[in-house]
Amino acid sequence: MNFTAKDVQTLREKTGCGMMDCKKALVATDGDMEKAIDFLREKGLASQAKKAGRIAAEGLVATYVENNVGAVVEINSETDFVAGSDGFKELTAKVAKVVAEQNPADVNALLACKTDGKTVEELVQELFLAVRENMKIRRFARMEGHIASYVHAGGKIGVLVKFDTTDEIAASDAFKVMAKDVAMQIAAANPLFLNRESVPAETVEHEKKIMTEQVVAEGKPANIAEKIVMGKMGKYYKENCLVEQVFVKDNDLTVQKYVDGVAKQLGGDIKIVAFERFEKGEGLEKRSDNFADEVASMIK
16 A cells, blocks of 8 residues: 555545545555546546645745736745744745845745845844744745736735736726736636636646546446537636636626726726736645654653
8 A cells, every 4th residue: 555544634635535535546546646636536526626735834925016016925934823923924025025126036046135235045044043933935926017916814815917908007996996806806716727728738638538537437428428528628617717717706797708898998908918826835734743742752
């Protein structure tokens, strides 16, 4: 057996399936987590696992937008107590500003950037010495153009959205309201892609394979299986592509129709070009402390 009880629990958390189903899936896939998820989906037991994975680690996400430049950054900490401190909030906000203004190539370059006479790495080290807790700048993204941002739940989720439009339209109150609405949509609905054209071909083929297995398992005739899969793919696009999602503030509209309506009202064109959505700790496993084990290890 190439998996542990912890792997079974992780699979349960990712798919929402029962323990025995998860164990069978791991047995069938020789402990491969991603293949086990596909196995459960093919059996119709699990829905698509979002790219984010399990949300677990502590920390904060912050955004910064100024002069048509936007940045979003995630810094992780060991505890939510430190993440909620003023010092950690100030550090995260300062790092987001550095990303926007200095445009580092990667995290290592960001650590070498200077602000207020110190490198970012030195600022991180100073806070570490003050709180005695490890922290790490995990990732960042930067955009130039007409940018909107949104931060949810005090730093749990941060979103940047880039729009293609005129300076005049971007300066209007109606555009600013619309742009924030789209950013909030991204935070709430967690789209995986901008539109169906941006879905990688291998992802499309992978989803079709899963759906075909489901249809075959349901005993549907082969001559109508393809039509059923096409219908399922249409639903997939509507759920996972931002512009095709139902607009959360008006279920009679898609996001695209909402944006088009505002553009018409303003007498011009507005296009969503790109977006970034960071959720703190996504894909990271939270440290799990067991006090009894800790005590036992101390007396060995």
